Amino acid sequence: MRKHWIARAALCLCALALLLPFAAAFAEFPAPRETVLESVPDFGGLNGRHVVIRYGERDALGRCTAATAVLGPELRQGEERADIADFRPTGLHNAAYGFIRDRWVYNRCHLIGRQLGGADELNNLFTGTHALNHSLMLPRENEIAAYIRKTGNHVFYRVTPLYDGDNLLCSAVLLEAESAEDAGAGLRFCVLLPNSEPGVAIDYATGYTTRADDWESGGTAAGSHAYVVNTRTGKFHAADCPDAGNISRRNRRERTGLRSDLIREGLTPCGKCRP
Numbered sequence: 001m002r003k004h005w006i007a008r009a010a011l012c013l014c015a016l017a018l019l020l021p022f023a024a025a026f027a028e029f030p031a032p033r034e035t036v037l038e039s040v041p042d043f044g045g046l047n048g049r050h051v052v053i054r055y056g057e058r059d060a061l062g063r064c065t066a067a068t069a070v071l072g073p074e075l076r077q078g079e080e081r082a083d084i085a086d087f088r089p090t091g092l093h094n095a096a097y098g099f100i101r102d103r104w105v106y107n108r109c110h111l112i113g114r115q116l117g118g119a120d121e122l123n124n125l126f127t128g129t130h131a132l133n134h135s136l137m138l139p140r141e142n143e144i145a146a147y148i149r150k151t152g153n154h155v156f157y158r159v160t161p162l163y164d165g166d167n168l169l170c171s172a173v174l175l176e177a178e179s180a181e182d183a184g185a186g187l188r189f190c191v192l193l194p195n196s197e198p199g200v201a202i203d204y205a206t207g208y209t210t211r212a213d214d215w216e217s218g219g220t221a222a223g224s225h226a227y228v229v230n231t232r233t234g235k236f237h238a239a240d241c242p243d244a245g246n247i248s249r250r251n252r253r254e255r256t257g258l259r260s261d262l263i264r265e266g267l268t269p270c271g272k273c274r275p
């Protein structure tokens, strides 16, 4: 079991290393593409005859971790779509851009997609770009769903969000899948999907974004953001935090600046909006 986890950690590190050239090529803003990894997914210990979905516990920073599943024909899509608008996965500082089809750069993405039986709960939701959700994850989920429909077989599946250090927004997600009954002959993949959006510069530490061309011309530093400070408590909030709206006018001060500067001044980030 221990060995299994060491192998998993090594795989995640390799995956992150693969992302580095992507970060360096940031200025060109290519449409995000998946990277196919050679590694064979390891689903040791899972029984491929019974459907199950296990969501990882969120970590100390509140970030969701890997979800692992055995998917199969008996798994049904959750009936009612829960209202997930109130969920705040880490790094969710949404912004609208005219050149994105649905305007908003971020979606509340399911680790295990709803069509695969994934639940509308916080441990299954992370902040992902529109491009990651629609152009990269969805086709892979469709592939799995189609395989199950066609064969009636089961599929081992794991989705792992990969964070660089203490970043609140994951840089990528690792998708691993292997069909159970035919030991991967019918379906097997291990792919790395970047959490990026063409034309948008992302600060992965916080999740704040800015237009890529602003970033290039130095117009808006990605690290500089609008905050609301409560001068009575010394807490600062993201501008869209509901708590920021409740601060009395006397104690409310709006600030634009670097998060690190506010912390240096002795202010503390709100625990809810995690600005």
Ligand SMILES: [Zn+2]
Pocket (backbone or CB within 6 Å): 236, 237, 238, 241, 242, 243, 244, 270, 271, 272, 273, 274
């Ligand atoms: Zn707040």
